[in-house]
Amino acid sequence: MRKHLLILALFGTAIATAQEKENVTDIIGKNPKMDFYIGLGAQFNNEFNLNSNLQATGMPEIQEVLPEFVVGLNILGETFLVDLEVATAWMNRKNDIARNQMTQFTSRARGHYNFVNDKS
Numbered sequence: 001m002r003k004h005l006l007i008l009a010l011f012g013t014a015i016a017t018a019q020e021k022e023n024v025t026d027i028i029g030k031n032p033k034m035d036f037y038i039g040l041g042a043q044f045n046n047e048f049n050l051n052s053n054l055q056a057t058g059m060p061e062i063q064e065v066l067p068e069f070v071v072g073l074n075i076l077g078e079t080f081l082v083d084l085e086v087a088t089a090w091m092n093r094k095n096d097i098a099r100n101q102m103t104q105f106t107s108r109a110r111g112h113y114n115f116v117n118d119k120s
Contacts, residue, residue, distance in 0.1 A: 032075050032076060032077040033074075033075075033076040033077075034073065034074065034075050034076075035073070035074045035076075036071070036072070036073055036074075037070075037071075037072045037073075037074065038069075038070065038071050038072075039069075039070040039072070040067065040068065040069060040070065041067075041068040041069075041070055041087065042065050042066065042067055042068060043065070043066040043068055043089055043104075044064065044065055045062060045063070045064050045065070045066065046064040046065075050062060051064070054100075058095075058097050058098070059095075059097070059098050059100065060093040060094055060095045060098060060099065060100050061093060061100075062091065062093060062100055062102075063091050063093065066089045066090075066091055066102075066104075067089065068087050068088065068089040068106075069087065069088055069089075070085060070086070070087045071085070071086050071087075072084060072085035072086070073085075078114070079113065079114050080111060080112065080113060080114065081111070081112040081113075081114060082109070082110070082111050082112075083108070083109070083110040083111075083112075084107075084108075084109055085107065085108040085109075085110075086105075086106070086107050086108075087104075087105075087106040087107075087108070088103075088104060088105050088106070089102075089103075089104040089106075090102065090103050090104070
């Protein structure tokens with residue numbers, strides 16, 4: 001009986017707080033401008049002082065600076081700017097005893113509201 005009451009309460013809450021669905025073209029605009037970009041970045045891993053601990057145990061040290069390759073998409077509408085980005089980084093360090101390897105894949109999505117819209 002408690003499960004039924006819980007499901008009924010959750011369903012009632014979902015119906016009571018439901019909002020009208022907005023169309024994507026209403027938010028971004030009718031003719032958004034799209035731009036692709038590529039870039040290079042870096043990740044810095046020297047804040048935690050891990051290499052001294054790894055060296056003491058005989059493990060290979062990690063790279064303190066990892067190069068990063070970035071591919072992104074900008075969508076500029078009338079009132080919103082959306083950035084979609086994918087990045088990857090890779091590290092491989094080894095010695096006679098062990099190996100430290102990292103493959104990283106990162107995705108980012110950012111939204112910005114345009115307060116000033118200059119048509120010129």
